[in-house]
Amino acid sequence: MILLLYPVLTVLILLLQGVQHSHRPMSLLGVLHSAGTLLITILIIARPDEWSSGSPLFMVDHLNLLMMLITGVIFTCASIYAVGYIEGLVMTGDLNRRSLRIFYIGFSLLLFVTTMAFYAPNVAQFWIFAELTTVFSAVLVAILAVKENIDASLKYIFVCSTSMLFSFIGVIFLFELMRQPDGTGSLDWQAILAVASSRDSGMLAIACIFFFIGFAAKSGIVPLHTWLPEAHAKAPSAVSAVLSGVVLNVGMYGILRMTGIVHQTSIASQISLILILFGMLTMSVACFSMLRQKGTKRMIAFSSIENMGFLLLASGVGTPVALFWMLYHIIGHSVVKSGLFFSAGILHRQYKSHTAGGEDHIADLFRMQPFAAAAFIIGSVAIIGTPLFPLFLSKFGILLEAGKLSLYIPLITLLLFALAGAAIFRFLIAIMGETFAAGEAPEQYIVPVWMKAPVVFLMALSVLMGLLMLPGEEAFLTAAVHDIGISGVGL
Amino acid sequence: MNRISGNNIGVITEDSQSGMTLSLRESWLFKEDQTARYYRLPLHDPVPVIRAMKGEGKNLILFFGVEDFEDLPGCSLLYVFEEPGSPGFVVLIPEGRGAIHQSVAGIFPIASLFEREIADGFGVSFTGSFDTRRLFLHEAYPPGFHPLRRSIPNTAPVQDTFDKPGKPYEFRSIEGSAVFQVPVGPVHAGIIEPGHFRFSVIGETIVNLEIRLGFLHRGVEKLAEGRSPDDGVRIAESISGDESAGNACGLSMALEQISGTQISPRAEHLRGVILELERAYSLLSDLAGMVTDIAHPVSASRLMVLRERLQQEADRICGSRFLKGSICPGGISERITRESLDHLFKTAGGIEHELDEIATWVLSIPSVIDRFATTGVVQPELIRSLALSGPVARASGSFADTRIDHPYGIYQERVPGQVCEQGGDVMARFSLKYQEIRASLRYIQELLVFTPDGPAIVPVQMHDGFALVATESPRGMALHWVYIKNGVIHRYKVRTASFCNWYAIERAVIGNIVADFPVINKSLNLSYAGTDL
């Protein structure tokens, strides 16, 4: 029943935001909304007896609670960050004061539809909310109303929405498949999972492939990744963090669920092969692109593509262990990536390029922004999967599993990881070496505490996660893997 | 660069390579009247001053020769400049000695045309120009024949001296294996005036176009010499059929300015009505021509009906469908009646309404838009360097309009509606002309409401003297300069808008296909007769 509180909360927040005129209350309401979402999620986790009793609008299991936990944490951090960040944007005139309301309402709606997508009990509902996440995040990308942002936003909409239409064809197929024998059927995730093995596997394969097209686009899989670097790089950093840390997960969540269904049938191995191939392709394209990047946020965006490729690979491997580590990787990636975008946002405020479309000129990094520099370096180290950080564990785990399929997969992947690491370090060294010529240096940007706190929290969380398994984490993840539909012995 | 002000004498500043620049000095002022300030340069070489004037943003719009001007011996050259933001013109008269002058075509490209015209007319030559070919004198004229010299009698030329054709005209040649030349005209398949177009094409794409006019050069300027001012106005009327009122008005105003005549408010108002009526029907036939040339005769015929109705109004007003005889020095024709004006008032409203309907319809036909859009773009950069004016300039983003920039007559009291289009393609010109017609019809109705009673015409007491007048004809800025000496016209110089605008086509067609030339040509709709003076 707690879940039913959630739409009420959202409507309340939206109404309040709608009547506000100044920035502070609007942004605090945003924080309240995200924190409320997180709180509700935690409450539900704490009370498993609530899970099944709900309205038909919601489905609760370990998998989507896990996703919601990530969503709640990242959104809370992002909305706290936004308090300082957006204020800065308004001060410097980058963001028109009149757009503020659209921004915060868009932000709240994005959180709402993401939540609804994760809790959606059936495929059609999931599709619709996933589609809406595109719409609202596109609003947030375009909010700066600069031509490049609008461009990026339109590209985002066109690539994702057209791909999502293919997914819808998949949904139609699935529906037809489900109701085939007797004319009645439902698209509920669990119902599909239950009967999938008794259905025509050829049609299921077609349905799956169509379905994957859309969600691959949503999670930035090559060749539908083109929108991602643009949108992530141009959006305000608070939004980039959410896009990378949460919205990409929506796509991955869809793929995961579908993989679970496929694994009930005989076509699992073919689909797995496709997933692995596209995963590898995505990683290679991303890694090679990273070598050429000059902008901070574009670099991080390509790193997101790389990680998504890796996740796809993991879902292709498809063993319980691989999926366990895949979920772990999703958590780790969201936490670290958001932290990175937050610190990149600070750097952007400091070194904002004043020519339209130009790259930021980063120099005198440690003198001007020691905090952001440190956070950025820690984040970079974490994202390439250095030991002590969570991504190391998951990469290690997944590659071990993949090695059981074919030794080439870990080999090539490791090579690509090395490439990505090299790209990031090259970039770091390049920006650290720069110094400003006398008189050229911009005024130092004083980072508000609102913006520092989330970064500190996320970095600490990632270190903590890397060092020790949190209590209950392992059991929860294993249960989530079980919810996907792939049962196994666990670790 | 140093600016020199007032009567200061330390005038010379330097320009790195191309010689000196020299600012205009007030002490050189020779005459100032309502429309222009005349400066006499105590220098033979006007180039440094003209370069300085370009630096100040002034633009050369006319440049012509006069023999025996005031006390100056031989052929004097008058350079007319337009000054941005100022209603008056600036005229430079360098000390004329000898028959060789420095060319200013390197500074103002359009000057090349004027120089060739002067060279043909007076036998004056210019050094340092990029183009010294003949302009209006064709091969049949013998070397040494310069009709505007006063020594040549104002009679028909004796035919047998012109038997042997001279050196053929050299067209610019574009070399290349795929380039071939398509000569078109001077005699065309349709019933139009003569003009020769030399296309260099690669396949269907035009890479170069050269226009040669002057096949029916009538010697209008020479014809006016020695005539009485009233006869002069009749000659001005016949310069170009659909601009007859505009040209008559221009010359009449010049004569009125010389004689110091103030015409009645009624005449001022009705002149405005006549000029706008002429603009409306001339532009209507442009619109009709444009849709004809893309083979959409259905709309063309509807537009032609409107044009015909306006011309019938003209006929009802002054007995001429082309408004001839409606404007004379001192006012307007006395036969204009109240009833005909009332009738015009009613018709104008109806036509405006119908035109809206037709234009909305035409501009929503996809195949029409397809042909119009992006065809024949006149780049805005050309406007200044080629001294473009009228709808051609206004469709390329310029606001140039003589009625507003150099207001005259009724336009000093009532500002006409101003329109401007971006884009510079046929589409822009079509919609611009449509809006101008609307504005004209509105303006006519407004004027007719406010027309006071009074005398139509006042007598003109002619003195000797000279005056420059600019009017906005349907095609753009027309300049009239007349010099009365001993009670008759000593020299009459006209520059119609077409004279300069013709050269916009040469640029506009490049990169278009040959089959699009007719519609581009029609959209600019330039007068052959207005150029073959």
Place this chain on the structure above:
Amino acid sequence: MITNEVAVSLLRICLILVLISAACLLSTRNLSSLVRTYALQSLILVAIALLIGVLEQKSILIFIAILTLASKVIGIPWFIRIIQQRIRIQQDLHFHYLQPASALMVSILLILLVYLCFLQVLHDLFTRNSLFFLGSVIGVSLMLMGLIAIFSRQLAITKVIGYLSMENGVLLFGLFVTELPFITEFVIMVDLIILVLLTTILTVGMDSSIDAYMNRLKEFHLWSEEEVNA
């Protein structure tokens, strides 16, 4: 009432008309005729929905037809036309990757491809009626042609129309393959409308300076004046 036989042959003609409209969408350079073509295409879909409704005796299809009529034949084209007047673009003359002629060629190939694929995999799904098989082939083909339009057109507003045409393809496919719950159709329509609103408003921003964009947004009442001082 229409007999089954007539309904079937009318359906066939409608299906062909759908493809013709898609071909027009690919090759038209004029925005207003693009919008008109889209409206017509949606109207054909309405007719198809009604005809299937008659054939299969299902009232839900009538509701879908009404919904489509209201949103896609009237609402969305009207809105796009307004936007189009605001941005004063009448032409989309530039194509990348594919000129209209080659786009038509590619779509011929795509139709063939879809036909062959479906013939291979899905034939047993349509044992009841070959017409429904054809309908689903044309639905997916329409979608792919919309995709071609999206990626060969340059202006965002024509891309929007391409997207809408794709969506029509999905609807057509849905009509012939299965019957989705009405609520799903409805929500998709809402999603579509939001998307169209958003993209077209963003399109307004594409060709104007920021100030002009802000002013135009004001025209849409997305912003109000009093917030300036807040």
Place this chain on the structure above:
Amino acid sequence: MSITPVLAGLLNLGVVLLISPFYMTVVKKVKARAQRREGPPLLQGYYTIAKLFRKEVVYSDYASFISRIAPYATLAILLVAALLVPVIWIPEITVAEGNIIVFLYLLAFTRFLLALLGLDAGSTFGGMGSSREMSLSAVIEPTTVVVFAAMAYVAGTLAIPEMFRHATTIIPGMSPTILLLSVSLFILIIVETGRIPVDNPETHLELTMIHEGMLLDTSGRNLALFELSHAVKQTLLMTLLINMLIPFGIVQEVSVLGLALATVLFLLKGTALSIVIGIVESSFAKMRFFRVPNLFMMAFFFSVLTIFSEVML
């Protein structure tokens, strides 16, 4: 040896020759009415040809024998083509065992002759017209082939009479394939007869003409022959469309009454189609020359679609 095929052939030729100028005038008349003009009298086509026949022929100094024989050859070839297309009567045995491919070749041959003629007089505009005509025909030829192939596929035969016979068995307007085919055929008529939006038959702007450009140096009787050939070509193509789409009334069993009725019906149907052509011509502006292939592409697309829908439905 039966008399029927000869009779059918003669009847065919007679009807086509007699009716063709009328249709041309109808189109002109409709266009004139659309322009709010009175337009020529309905028999103007015949008057013009009669007038031109009386006029002297002037040849260019550069003209070779081509200019002398082309007018006759063109008309002759088109009359042969006319033998292949039954207008009002589908006889059991046809005079020429011709099929649609031969028909296509004959049309292409007249095109070729015309282009030669344009070049022959040595004037710039003739050459330009020929060059344009040839580039157009290079792009239209594949389309024409596919349109005719679609026709052949739908009817299941290459012989034109058999196609018409097949068409009579279909309820008009209810078959999507026939409808599609008609669209393609209509585009083909527009293009082959040089009408707006492809060419403007009324223009004499030297820079834009295609068909008129090639005929610029032709005069007198030769011009009359070309006018007639042009009209015959249009009628033949119109016949294809009419007898495929609305074959209603065409005679299969000989009877005088039936033939008379068929002639009247054909006259009416042809007039109606001419009016449609006139209206279409009035409502478009001419296409930009390089955009014309798009129009062909549409016809191509429709014809391919015809074959598809025939396969799939």
